Amino acid sequence: MIPSDFEYCRAGSVAEALDLLTQKGPEAKLMAGGHSLLPAMKLRFNSPGVIIDISGIKELSYIKEDQGMLAIGAGTTHADIANSSLLAEKIPMITEAAAAIGDIQVRNVGTIGGSIAHADPAADWPASLLAGEAEIIITNGSGSRSVPAGDFFQGLFMTALNEGELLTEIRLPIPSTATNSTYVKFVQPASRFALVGCAAMVTRTNGTCDQVRVAFTGVSATPFRDEAVEQALEGQTPSDDSIEDAALLAANEVEVMSDHFASQDYRRHLAKVFAKRALKAIAT
Ligand SMILES: Cc1cc2nc3c(=O)[nH]c(=O)nc-3n(C[C@H](O)[C@H](O)[C@H](O)COP(=O)(O)OP(=O)(O)OC[C@H]3O[C@@H](n4cnc5c(N)ncnc54)[C@H](O)[C@@H]3O)c2cc1C
Structure with a gap:
């Protein structure tokens, strides 16, 4: 139950996280809430040489309306989503999915971006993101791209994310009032x-x-x-x-x-x- 040794770095911004990913190479792994990564490391399913902690990146934590879409920063916790009155009003399955995750300790620390990047087949988020026809925004050193949720989830713990990339945002079309x-x-x-x-x-x-x-x-x-x-x-x-x-x-x-x-x-x-x-x- 003890992970192997690793170097720890803390990123303060998206740009810094991307720089660190480039500098540290394939040995590096991002850590958001750590609620899936750390258990996997303790069981030695995963033994990254470098951890890049992105939990303090404020620009990744938000819920807002943006150009006719609902935008959720990848670093937003399940609890913040469960408590969002904007999302409860516009698209209740999203707040319901967040509230159904684990217990309050898990919801207070785990993030939507960490959950979908991990792609556990029993995770709650994918169903609502597929039904809501979400777009997943992925950022790397050259810019950002948008991947439909239907193309993002590719199998057991497999996604469209490539090495050196950061999941930055989840965007959902705002459903009509009907x-x-x-x-x-x-x-x-x-x-x-x-x-x-x-x-x-x-x-x-x-x-x-x-x-x-x-x-x-x-x-x-x-x-x-x-x-x-x-x-x-x-x-x-x-x-x-x-x-x-x-x-x-x-x-x-x-x-x-x-x-x-x-x-x-x-x-x-x-x-x-x-x-x-x-x-x-x-x-x-
Ligand atoms: C006791 C317990 C009960 C749980 N119950 C449930 C449940 O009922 N339903 C459910 O859905 N989940 C459950 N979870 C999982 C929980 O939702 C986690 O929070 C989530 O799976 C991972 O989010 P995280 O922010 O902790 O990610 P981390 O553990 O930090 O990271 C997970 C993976 O995603 C990568 N990653 C993280 N952020 C990014 C990013 N922005 N861009 C690219 N890659 C990134 C990491 O490198 C790592 O590979 C539970 C966890 C625990 C410990």
Whole structure:
């Protein structure tokens, strides 16, 4: 439970973090809240030679409206997001996902950027970011690029981030006032991670579902949007029956994970149950 030796550096700004990443090379690892990195180091799953602590970078911690989008700095803690009245009003699944993470100690220190860079398959954030069609902003020494959430998550602990890059911002389109959203999860009772987490966002006009977004975390090695469920409900007047029919399609087209917490069949069953719960909560 003791990590191997490492050099510790503290960055005070994004520019300084990027300089340090270049100077220190592939041996270096960024540390935000340390709530995923440090446990991995203690178990020697990860043994970086250099830690670049970015937890003190104030310019990475904010929640604001910016050019018609909601912008969240990568260093913003889960707790600050859970407590944001702007996000609660505009896109409630985001505050609900933040509030569902771990316990208050984890939420006070862990960051949205650290969580999605880590890409734990049971992490809560990916479902809401996929359903909300978020853009992930990645910065390196040459500038910034924007990656759709659907391209960012690439597999078990794998993302679109390259060596020497910093995740700086998460941007979400502001949903119309006819849109409602929610995040629901089946909690793994020991860790509080998601055995299955489902984010749903529904836009209705005159009672009909114009646009439906449903995404899952915890079900498969890569979080995903479930287009079969979405398409089954789009154009429908939501009812118990139409939601039930759509939810029954959940997780049919993906490779479902199996481990000692839940079998493949049980996880797939939970995906259908939680899709139904999420859709019923916002569409009926
Ligand atoms: C007891 C416990 C319970 C938890 N329960 C849950 C839960 O229920 N749901 C859930 O989703 N999570 C849970 N977590 C994980 C928690 O959300 C972590 O905070 C999160 O996974 C990592 O965020 P962090 O800021 O601590 O990142 P760190 O641990 O500091 O970093 C994680 C990884 O991301 C990289 N990184 C960090 N910031 C950046 C950046 N800006 N750009 C590029 N790379 C970066 C690091 O190099 C590292 O590889 C739990 C953790 C603990 C310890």
